[in-house]
Amino acid sequence: MASSPSVSAARSASVGYRRHHAFRLIVLVILLAVLALLIVQPLGWIVFNSFHDDDTGQWTLRNYVQIFASTSRWVPLFNSLLLATAVAVISTLLGVPLAWLVARTDMPMRGFIHLLTMAAFVTPSFIGALGWILLAAPNSGWLNVGWRALSGADWPLLNIYSMIGTIFVCSIFTVPYTFTLVSSALEEMPVELEDAATTLGSGVVKTMFSVTIPLVMPAVLVGFILSFIQGMTLFGVPAFLLTPSGTLVVTTKLAEFYQLFPPALYMSAAYCMPLIAITGMLFYARRRILGRRQFTTVGGKGRAGRKIRLKGWRLPALAFALIVPITAVVLPYIAIVLVSLSRAWGLGPIPSNLTLHWYRWAIFENAETQRAIVNSLLYAGIAASFCMIIGILVAYIVERKLLRGAGLIAALVTIPIIIPGIVLSVGFFSAYTRQPLNLYGTATIIIAAFVATFLPIAYSQAGSILKGISPDLERAARSVGATEARTFASITAPLMRGGLVAGWLLVFIPIMRELSVAIFLVSPRTNVMTTLIYNYKDGGNYEAVCAASALLLFATLIVVLLARFVTEGAAYRRRNAASLGAAP
Amino acid sequence: MAAFSRRHVLMGGAASLAASALRISPVSAADDALYAAAKKEGALNLYWGSYEQKTIEEIRDAFKAKYPGIEVSLLRQASQTIFTRLRLEIQNDAVQCDSIGTTNLLHYKDLQKLGAIQPFKPTNIDMVPEAFRSIDPENTYHVGAISLTTINQSTSVNAPPTSWTALLDAPWANQITTGSPAFSGDVASWVVAIRKKYGDDFLRAFTKQKPKVGQSNVDTVTDILSGERKVGSAAPFSYSLTQQAAGNPIGVTVPSDDAILNLGLTAVPTKAPHPNAGKLFTDFLYSVEVSNILAKNFWPTLRTDVPWAEGRTLESIKWYRNPVDNLAAEVAEGIAKWKEIVG
Numbered sequence: 027m028a029s030s031p032s033v034s035a036a037r038s039a040s041v042g043y044r045r046h047h048a049f050r051l052i053v054l055v056i057l058l059a060v061l062a063l064l065i066v067q068p069l070g071w072i073v074f075n076s077f078h079d080d081d082t083g084q085w086t087l088r089n090y091v092q093i094f095a096s097t098s099r100w101v102p103l104f105n106s107l108l109l110a111t112a113v114a115v116i117s118t119l120l121g122v123p124l125a126w127l128v129a130r131t132d133m134p135m136r137g138f139i140h141l142l143t144m145a146a147f148v149t150p151s152f153i154g155a156l157g158w159i160l161l162a163a164p165n166s167g168w169l170n171v172g173w174r175a176l177s178g179a180d181w182p183l184l185n186i187y188s189m190i191g192t193i194f195v196c197s198i199f200t201v202p203y204t205f206t207l208v209s210s211a212l213e214e215m216p217v218e219l220e221d222a223a224t225t226l227g228s229g230v231v232k233t234m235f236s237v238t239i240p241l242v243m244p245a246v247l248v249g250f251i252l253s254f255i256q257g258m259t260l261f262g263v264p265a266f267l268l269t270p271s272g273t274l275v276v277t278t279k280l281a282e283f284y285q286l287f288p289p290a291l292y293m294s295a296a297y298c299m300p301l302i303a304i305t306g307m308l309f310y311a312r313r314r315i316l317g318r319r320q321f322t323t324v325g326g327k328g329r330a331g332r333k334i335r336l337k338g339w340r341l342p343a344l345a346f347a348l349i350v351p352i353t354a355v356v357l358p359y360i361a362i363v364l365v366s367l368s369r370a371w372g373l374g375p376i377p378s379n380l381t382l383h384w385y386r387w388a389i390f391e392n393a394e395t396q397r398a399i400v401n402s403l404l405y406a407g408i409a410a411s412f413c414m415i416i417g418i419l420v421a422y423i424v425e426r427k428l429l430r431g432a433g434l435i436a437a438l439v440t441i442p443i444i445i446p447g448i449v450l451s452v453g454f455f456s457a458y459t460r461q462p463l464n465l466y467g468t469a470t471i472i473i474a475a476f477v478a479t480f481l482p483i484a485y486s487q488a489g490s491i492l493k494g495i496s497p498d499l500e501r502a503a504r505s506v507g508a509t510e511a512r513t514f515a516s517i518t519a520p521l522m523r524g525g526l527v528a529g530w531l532l533v534f535i536p537i538m539r540e541l542s543v544a545i546f547l548v549s550p551r552t553n554v555m556t557t558l559i560y561n562y563k564d565g566g567n568y569e570a571v572c573a574a575s576a577l578l579l580f581a582t583l584i585v586v587l588l589a590r591f592v593t594e595g596a597a598y599r600r601r602n603a604a605s606l607g608a609a610p
Numbered sequence: 611m612a613a614f615s616r617r618h619v620l621m622g623g624a625a626s627l628a629a630s631a632l633r634i635s636p637v638s639a640a641d642d643a644l645y646a647a648a649k650k651e652g653a654l655n656l657y658w659g660s661y662e663q664k665t666i667e668e669i670r671d672a673f674k675a676k677y678p679g680i681e682v683s684l685l686r687q688a689s690q691t692i693f694t695r696l697r698l699e700i701q702n703d704a705v706q707c708d709s710i711g712t713t714n715l716l717h718y719k720d721l722q723k724l725g726a727i728q729p730f731k732p733t734n735i736d737m738v739p740e741a742f743r744s745i746d747p748e749n750t751y752h753v754g755a756i757s758l759t760t761i762n763q764s765t766s767v768n769a770p771p772t773s774w775t776a777l778l779d780a781p782w783a784n785q786i787t788t789g790s791p792a793f794s795g796d797v798a799s800w801v802v803a804i805r806k807k808y809g810d811d812f813l814r815a816f817t818k819q820k821p822k823v824g825q826s827n828v829d830t831v832t833d834i835l836s837g838e839r840k841v842g843s844a845a846p847f848s849y850s851l852t853q854q855a856a857g858n859p860i861g862v863t864v865p866s867d868d869a870i871l872n873l874g875l876t877a878v879p880t881k882a883p884h885p886n887a888g889k890l891f892t893d894f895l896y897s898v899e900v901s902n903i904l905a906k907n908f909w910p911t912l913r914t915d916v917p918w919a920e921g922r923t924l925e926s927i928k929w930y931r932n933p934v935d936n937l938a939a940e941v942a943e944g945i946a947k948w949k950e951i952v953g
Contacts, residue, residue, distance in 0.1 A: 098949075159836070166837035187822075269790060270822050272953035282792050287716050287938055289694045372835030372858035379857075394667070452698065459702040466704050546695050549706075550655075550683035557687070558663075564688055565662025566828040566849050 049511055054429065057419050063463075064416075064478040065438055068453035072445065075452070076296035080288055089296035102279040103300060109193060109264070109275055110257030116197040117253035121204025122246055124347055126234055128205075129212035130220075132333045133343045140209075140590075141583070142351035144531070147202030148582040149354070150539040150556055152262025152563065153575045154199050157358025159266060160365075162186040168361070187270040195263050198354040200256045203532070204249030205350075207487060210528035211245035212238070214494055220334065230334060244493045247312045248486040252443075254308060258301060259446045261542060276301065277446050284448065291452050298445045305444040306437065316493075359576070366572035384573035394558060395574060402538055402555040403581060405469060409476035410484075410534035414526060416477070417484025422514065425492040426500075436485070443482040447542025450479060455546045467549040475543050480533045487529035491522045527593040531586060538582050641733065641893055647886035649679045654887035656682065657696060658711040659689030660755035660874035662849070665907040672899045673891060680887055689795060689874075693717040696879065700726050705881040708888035711754040713874045714795045716938050718751040727751060727877035730889055734896045737913045739924050742873060752892060755874025756910035758847035758864075758929065759800045762830060764840045765859040773866045774804060777843055778815045785840040786821040787833035791945045793825040799872045800844035801944040802932050807867065813951040816843075823952065834860050844870075851908035851919065868930035 079086045093099045127133045128140050146154075161169050162184040173183040185191060219241065223233040239246065261277040268275065274282070280297060283290040336343055365371040366384055373379045388395040420439055424432045442450060454475045458465040465471040495518060503513040519526075541556040548557050555578050562570040648654070654673075658666050663686050670684045685692070689712035697720075699705045710717075710727075721727045729749040736743065742753040761777070763770040771777045777786060791798035804812050822839055824830070830842030831850055835858055842850075847869065850862045876895065878888035894900060901916035908919045917923055932940070 159832075159838075163833075163836060163838045165839070265825055269793070269825050272823070272949075284694060285690055285793060285795075287941075288697065288720055289690065291694070291698075370853070370857035372853070372860065394663075455698050456702065459698070459704045464704065466699075466702075467706060545687070545691060546698060548685075550685050561663050561686055564826070564828070565664070566831055566846075566853070567662065567664070568832070 049509070050428070053419070053511075054423075057416070057423075058435075060416060061420075061435065061438065064474060064481070065442060068450065068457040068475075068478065069441060069445075071456035072295045072298070072449060072453040075292045075456070076299060078292045080286075080290045080292045089293045090299070092293070093297060093300070098274075099279075099297075102274040102276050105189075105273060106258050106276040107304070109189070109196065110254045112193045113196045113200055113257030114250050114254035116193065117200045117204050117256075118246065118250050120197070120350060121201040121249060121253075122208050122239060123234075124201065124350060125205045125208035125212060126238060127343050127347050129209040130217075130238070130334050131336050131343065133336055133340055133347060135344060135347075139347050139351055141586070142355045143202050143205050144535070144586045145359075145579060145583060146199055146350055146354035147206070147535045148539060148579050148586070149199060149358070150262065150541065150559065150575065150578070151196070151199055151260050152266060152541075152560070153362065153571070154354065154358055155195055155263045155266040156563075156568075156571070157361045158186050158191070158195050160361040161357055162191065187267055189268070189271075189273060192264055192267045194353075195267065196257055196260055197253075198350055199263075200253045201350045201354070202535075203252045203256065204246070206528050206532050207245040207249045207252075207490065208242055210487075210525045211242040211490060211494065214491070214525060215241055230336065230339070233334075244316055244490040247315060248490055251305075251308045251312060252483060252486065255305060255444050258304075258444065261446070261448075277448075280446055280448055294449050295452070298449050301444045301446075302441055305440065309437070309440055359579070362572045363576055365568055366576050368569055371568055371572075384569045385577070388570070388573050388577055394553065395555075395577075397551075398553050398555045398558045399577065399581060401469070401552060402578070403585070405473050405476060405552075405554065406534050406537040407585075409473045409480070409537050410530050412473070412477045413480050413484040413533045414488070414530050417481055417486075417529070418488040418519075418522070418526070420481075420485050421488035421492050422518070425489055426497065428510075436489075439485050440482040442478045443480065447479065447540065448545060450475065450543050451546040454478075454543070466547075467552070469552050472544055472547050472552055472554070475547055476537045476540065479540070479543050480536055483532050483536070484529055487525065487532055488522070491525035491529070492518075495521050524593050527589050531589050534585065535582060538578065641890065644733075644886055644890045644893065645677055648677065648884065648890040651884035651887050652679070653681045653683070653708075653884050654891060655706050655708045655884070656684045656711070656891065657692045657707040657709065658684065658686055659692040660711045660713050660757070660876075661907075661909065665903065665909060668903045668907070669895075669900055672903060673894050676894065676897075676899065677890065680890075689713045689717070693720075696721070696726075700724060700879070700881070703881075705879050706883065707879050708882040708884045709876060709878055709891045711874060711876040713755065713757060713872060715873065715875060715934060716941070718746070718875050718877060719938070721877065721879075722746075722748070722750050726880055728880045728882075728885065730878065730892075732889070732892045732896060734893060737896050737915065739912075739914055741924075745873065745875070751875045751877040753873055753912065754876030754895060756912070756924075757796060757872045757874055758910065758927070759796050759827070759844050759870040759872065760847045760850075761863040761865055762834060762842040762845035762850040763861050763863060764834045764837070765861055767840050767861075770861065770863045771841060771865075772863060774812070774843075775808070775867060776865075777841065778812070778819060782841055783819050786816075786819050786843050787830045787839035787841070788821050788823055788843040788845075789827035789829055790823050790825055791941075791948050794827050796827050796846065796872055797844045798941050798944060799932060800870050801948055802937070802940045803868075803870045803930055805940075805944055805947065806932070807930075810947055810951060813947060817952045821952075831858075831860060848908045848910070855908065855919075864927055866928065868928050871929040871931045873931070 076089055077085055079088060128136045161167050164170060164182040164185045167184065167186065169184055170182040173179065219237050220233050223237045228236065258276060264275045264278050265281065268278065280294050283294045364375045367381065368379050369381045370379060420435055423429050424436045454471065458471045499517050500513050503517045539556060541560055544554055544557055548554060555574065559571055559574045562574065656670065666684060666686050670682055674682050692710060693712050696707050696710055699707065718727065727750040731749050732752055735752065738753055745753060761771060771779065771782060789797040791801045821843065822833060824833065827844055827846045828849060830845040831853055833839040834842055847862060850860055854860050876892055878885055878892065882888050896912055898913065898916060901911035901913040904911045905916060905919050910918050910924065
């Protein structure tokens with residue numbers, strides 16, 4: 027190239043420029059078309075529905091007026107705000123240090139804790155709630171029975187049927203969001219910065235709070251927001267744990283709307299609109315907090331895999347790190363597995379009551395469960411992959427400001443996750459059950475709904491990673507003549523890889539455990555595990571519920587382990603390459 | 611428990627004997643024509659909320675065995691979900707359902723108003739208990755399931771309450787578990803019935819007993835089996851018996867002041883893609899095969915000539931069914947009063 031005559035160089039540069047712009051245009055048009063189909067159309071239906079009357083089908087503003095006109099309507103909104111804020115705060119307080127301990131220190135049992143925290147993520151929330159009912163119901167909960175036996179007291183130590191109980195259970199099952207986001211950011215961070223602080227005399231804890239955590243702030247904030255949204259949209263836990271005290275939250279109130287005659291679908295749509303405003307404010311706050319600050323942690327230099335030594339703090343750190351694995355996985359799953367191994371769970375774990383019948387039944391005898399396991403894995407895999415592709419493209423456009431109005435696209439892709447699944451499900455039904463795009467009854471409609479619902483996670487994760495990658499590296503590639511696409515493919519994407527696998531899991535797992543969004547979209551052929559498990563729960567067959575849940579956990583954990591194998595393999599190769607590069 | 615299964619086998623055998631004695635041929639002449647038409651349609655999409663997964667799967671499998679050549683798909687979800695879905699299908703002109711079966715009469719009143727379900731008379735409807743033979747003068751919907759709401763109790767309770775009013779006695783304070791009428795249609799029926807019988811005073815006294823209110827009436831069984839509470843009010847009769855038969859420490863008491871009977875119903879949508887298959891399935895519901903499956907799973911049977919499990923019959927149980935007129939308003943009022951008084 028350098029030896030070419032200048033005229034031909036200019037011509038080829040101009041062809042390259044046009045080609046580059048044509049490519050950019052095609053990618054943008056396809057992306058916008060996909061977003062319009064996946065998000066604008068279903069959301070449009072939900073907004074459209076919200077302005078209609080459930081009884082007459084006429085245009086009205088009545089739904090909105092009614093939300094604020096009666097206490098019974100706005101109190102659940104208030105309760106949800108309380109629940110979601112508490113869940114976000116607790117999940118962050120537990121999740122961020124946990125991520126740091128696992129990713130950056132020499133705490134013992136890190137792999138085990140990582141795996142169990144992911145297992146907490148896999149568990150559908152209503153299963154977790156069920157486990158905790160067995161553990162901490164005021165009269166019969168095993169922990170309370172043990173407490174009474176030990177202390178002689180006649181009052182329960184724990185009451186899971188309370189707002190505090192609900193916050194606790196929601197939080198421990200939400201921590202994995204923050205944990206995964208922050209630990210993947212920490213793994214991408216160079217240790218030189220921490221070393222610098224230590225050299226200047228800063229202790230481990232001080233370094234963590236003054237250097238490490240501020241650097242992974244984008245991930246922490248996304249974790250906070252996702253936890254908040256989780257607290258807003260969870261149905262299973264409040265349905266089980268708050269109903270006895272008569273406390274309603276948004277999702278249980280929506281369930282009430284759906285029980286009315288005719289079902290108040292349009293009212294429900296209007297009821298979700300305040301949630302969009304609240305989430306909008308959160309994302310706006312995130313932008314303001316992060317502002318113009320720099321979070322570039324991935325520069326041109328390689329990273330060392332060295333861990334921070336905790337010394338005497340190793341055991342206290344381990345005790346802290348075990349909170350989530352024990353409360354969210356070990357204890358509830360002891361209960362769940364015991365029930366799944368019972369002929370009749372009311373008899374308790376006595377030898378004559380033990381059986382493998384429910385596993386045999388689920389794996390070999392029942393065609394519905396077999397099909398649902400395959401469907402769940404397949405749909406979640408495909409949807410998570412699409413989610414990541416779209417999420418990265420949107421994040422790249424937004425972070426690198428490739429398009430005017432990119433902020434609007436960012437806002438758009440973050441909306442679906444805040445809308446409770448049962449309302450989204452109706453939006454997707456309306457959007458995809460009419461010509462020319464009649465996808466009703468197909469796997470495509472379910473995958474599309476999953477992609478749209480969980481796109482915000484993919485986008486947020488991709489955005490956090492991109493914030494950490496210096497544009498200088500991309501500029502370097504561009505300056506030597508690489509196109510935008512080539513730069514992305516050969517520089518940005520490989521640098522993002524580790525984070526992308528974490529992001530893929532962050533989408534894959536919630537899809538595996540998602541229930542509501544599929545509820546009006548599944549057909550007998552496209553049934554998924556969660557809808558089936560909920561049916562067994564509905565019919566009171568808890569032994570089958572627990573066996574199916576244990577299988578769901580097992581299947582998802584295999585995928586988690588495979589993904590870790592892939593990331594660790596990549597990290598190993600990267601380290602090897604770095605050391606080879608460093609050799610003289 | 612072995613005695614139970616032997617008894618069932620014997621009972622099933624007895625029912626088949628009775629069937630052959632009555633010369634009920636497996637496929638009637640009318641069914642022959644309908645079967646041919648259904649076979650031509652080739653498929654059947656069932657949307658069912660009545661009966662739990664296991665029972666409805668057994669019914670589906672029996673249908674497939676009896677009528678080969680029809681591809682049967684079963685969508686089993688909660689009744690209200692099934693109903694909402696069919697309504698969405700109707701709104702979007704994308705009806706896939708050939709046979710809907712849910713536990714709530716109001717669903718059918720609504721569908722009837724929309725002209726969304728078609729009139730027809732099942733050929734063997736005469737085998738159904740007389741009280742449930744012609745529930746709709748227009749013949750657009752028919753009985754699909756009989757569901758009873760009773761009291762259930764832990765086997766550790768020696769003298770369970772024998773009536774709804776006995777639940778208000780001192781020993782049952784802090785011991786009762788129940789479902790919520792806002793979430794469960796069966797509990798809503800119970801609230802309407804109990805208010806008709808005893809007025810809101812019952813709800814006030816009931817509240818003083820500090821019942822634990824779950825969502826579904828199935829939760830009563832969960833609370834009893836886990837030991838959280840001892841007695842279930844507005845409890846599911848058939849499901850409690852199934853759990854008892856599985857060996858769980860639970861029993862059922864039919865209250866002397868009436869079990870509350872709630873009819874599950876079924877219909878064929880006007881725009882069903884395979885209407886003949888839908889009608890054939892309705893006919894099949896009233897067959898001996900299905901009633902045997904129901905008896906085996908502790909459901910009340912749909913035929914007078916097939917006894918229920920443990921030899922029970924509709925006549926042997928004192929039951930009450932809410933009057934149909936004005937039911938929608940009474941359900942709404944019942945839920946509102948419950949929220950006001952019980953919480």
